[in-house]
Amino acid sequence: MKSLKYILVCCLAGMALSLGADQRKNKAYEDYIRQYHKIAVEEMKRYHIPASITLAQGLLESGAGRSELARKSNNHFGIKCGRSWDGRTVRADDDAPNECFRAYRHAKDSYRDHSKFLRTGARYAFLFRLKITDYKGWARGLKKAGYATDPRYADRLINIIELYDLDRYDTKKGLEWIEEFPNPHQPYLANDMVYIIARRGDTFEKLSDELGISKKKLRTYNELPKDYQFMGGEIVYLEKKHRRATKEYIVYVVRQGDSMYSISQKFGIRLKNLYKLNKMEPDSPAPKVGDILRLR
Template identity: 70%
Template structure:
């Protein structure tokens, strides 16, 4: 009897010690970071189809749970460098080389959105978006394969963080629920650093509003459309507010057959009123003719 009791006590104590050791491996700063940014990560997952677990793990790893100088002073949580297409604010830090150029943001949310656009807008990451939203291991190894980081253990470090902090629950709890409700989601695209989708048969402002969690009023406003407009297959619908001008790669547009000021504005992600203004035109003016050159910047 004493032997049995002693065995039970030993088992319980070992189990308690193991539980305590596991609990101690969790970092409170990491948990605070997850609590603070999980909702943003889930929002980005719904819009860009990037697992929230991957986004959070990368944010934790790259920013040191928001404690790195780059994240504290510049709100850059993903260590994204300037690159040739960046026109925003910049800062200089030593990384792989001395005095390298990094992107700077007004708010961490901007960093999260830019991270999504960074992955979505580069062809070398395109294969990742064919993976299931719950395949965080595939995403982790894919990011390393595509050259996101030079650390040879980058994928395993992401996976360790995801599994230690149960980050995959954000992919299943919110991702699967969303995927069941929208089994055939729209493919998002980027133009002028803005997210847009192409309207399919049967789409309405109501259905798009529900899928992307954006009000119908905002969808119409973002796309210069009036309240009674009925969506047509092939329409381009932006999910962000359009810019005042096109990106620096598109300076002018040569008018083609079938073009209108509206279709041109949608193609380049420009607010319609700004397209008119840049070209010293008014809505009541005659439509541009084939061969006319319109300014986009």
């Protein structure tokens, strides 16, 4: 006589075989996708990382936002501290006991840091030569670059993307954006902030449409007047500048052609704070070549 346990297992197996694809989907995953897909699309527009990849990594790394690291520290991508990180940290067991992980105030901060982590990591540079719709290439490339130690990491990402149709965010919204802006501005990073280099003929309106940032914010972030006309070559920040430079830039020796404004843009410092750091006023004489300015 077969055991009750055996019969139960057989029944459950039969039920599983009868389930359709939609029924195999995890509600927690679907809730996570609804909550974060807009952020993933915005990150794609700004950093050129497929939204499908970002969402799949967030789902996999955070257990759809239910992992302790995600719940308590808003770290959705399992990014460890690294030498350059000077923000909040938390300790957790991973490949080794008591490893250091980054901690964030909000989940959106984790998404932004994930984008910066990939965009500025030398070992991930080859990924940005792939099409933004090539999620399989991205998944395999992430594994090749060593993002995770799991030998099936790429397959897991691809399976998640295909089961939940995440590539629709690379095409339905993302592809429309790509078609409208076939030659988007390349994002760069300075002082832990993203920026682009303006081209001749750029306007606040054109940049606003491409980057999804209001004209007012672009002018405010870069301390520029409404009637400013881009000549090409200007640094344009996509987020508010900091009060001081990063730790590796303590002072700066003024060079030919420098101005207080150009220096503030170069190091991502608000102009008023650069004046304050150097005990200067906006109407003070311009710094001379060879002068040493404090950056923090």
